[in-house]
Amino acid sequence: MVNPPRWPGIGYSVARSGHDRYLSPVPSNFDCLGLGSLDRDGLNALLQRILPAAELIGESGGIAVRRWTDPSGVRLVFGLRDGRLLELLPSFAGAPGANLTEVRRVSDEMVVADVVDDDGEQVTMLAAAAEQLRLLPAGGVPAAGRASIVALGVGVTVHADEEAFAASDASLLSGGDGGDSEPPAHFVENGWSWPPRMGAESFISYGTFDQENGDPVAQLNGVVLAAGRRTVEATGGEFSVARVRTAGFEADVCLPGDVPTPAPGNVLGGVVYLIADLPFVTAPASVPVSKRRWWSR
Structure with a gap:
């Protein structure tokens, strides 16, 4: 028996009962990319079909990094050693x-x-x-450049x-707690609104x-x-993509297919899983891809 590869973020989800900004049931990262219907066998069959033709984007420490992009923009990024799949990251173009x-690898x-x-x-x-x-060595020289930021909407309304x-619980800095409590004295003295809220x-x-042990999760x-609306050509699954302006940057937010597609002027708010495409980080190499089965049952 071979252990399955490490899949960063594939099953990551966030749930806080009682907060109306979180979806129920809580979606996974795969749901946010129209791939939530894939079971283990379905994912294995997809990998067998797409991985041999995946683009090589670099190699470091004996691990080749390859990337497959569906016409819908859905991406799967692979880490392989000697043709065997070690890691799989879902992403979006x-x-x-x-x-x-100061881009640096911390874990x-x-x-x-x-x-x-x-x-x-x-x-x-x-x-x-x-x-x-x-392709970023731990403790190496920090990188810099223009990046694409993808936010998988695991808990967004x-x-x-x-x-x-601004009128919803989603804007409460406390996440919906403390709205009925009395404001602290310093809030009253300074004329600040209570409860405190986040901007759009x-x-x-x-x-x-917690950079060593934390997760790439954010409130966006x-x-x-x-x-x-997008349809994944390889599987037929559906999802939505919204280009969003937030504090200091723009991101592409991917939402599960059962969430209504937003419209310009809408506001998205909630918990997301962040993924960055760093085209300025490169380490090209030529590494053959094995056509073996990627894991045993």
Whole structure:
């Protein structure tokens, strides 16, 4: 028996009962990309079909990193050693939307980076899984460049506009707790509103708080700039993609097929799993791909 490969984020989900901004049942990352109907055998059959033709994007430490992209934009990123699948990351072919500096690998799960504006001033920090994670040596020189940020909406709700978002529990900084309590004295003294709420374009990257052991999960609230429905050619599954403007960058938010497709001007708010495509991180090599079965039952 061979252990299955490491699949960063495939089954990751977030649930907080009683908070209306989280979907029920909570979707997985695969659901957010129209691949949630695949069972183990279905995924194995898909890999057998697509992996031999997957694009090589680099090799490091004996691990080849390959990437397959469906016409819908859905991606699967593979880590292989001697043709055997070790890692599998679901992703999406998003458009560049973030200027990153100090990009460094902090664990086998994620990178951490500073997000800067056009003048080079830092506006926020994010932690994300990365398609090129294996090509960034741990403790190496930090990288910088223009990146695509993909947010898989494992716990997101859609609001009609900024006003509707501001009136919803999704905007509460406490996640829906404390709304009926009395404001602290310093809130009253300074004339601040209570309970505290997040803006329609706001971002908190939880993975930056515990960089060694954390997950690339964030609270992302943003205004929809464009959106559309996609069908995965390889499987027939459906999902939606929304281009969203949040604090300091733009991201492509992928939503499960059973969530209504947002419209421009809507506000998305909730928990997402972040993935970065870092085209400025490269380590090209020529590595043959074996046609063996990727794992045994």
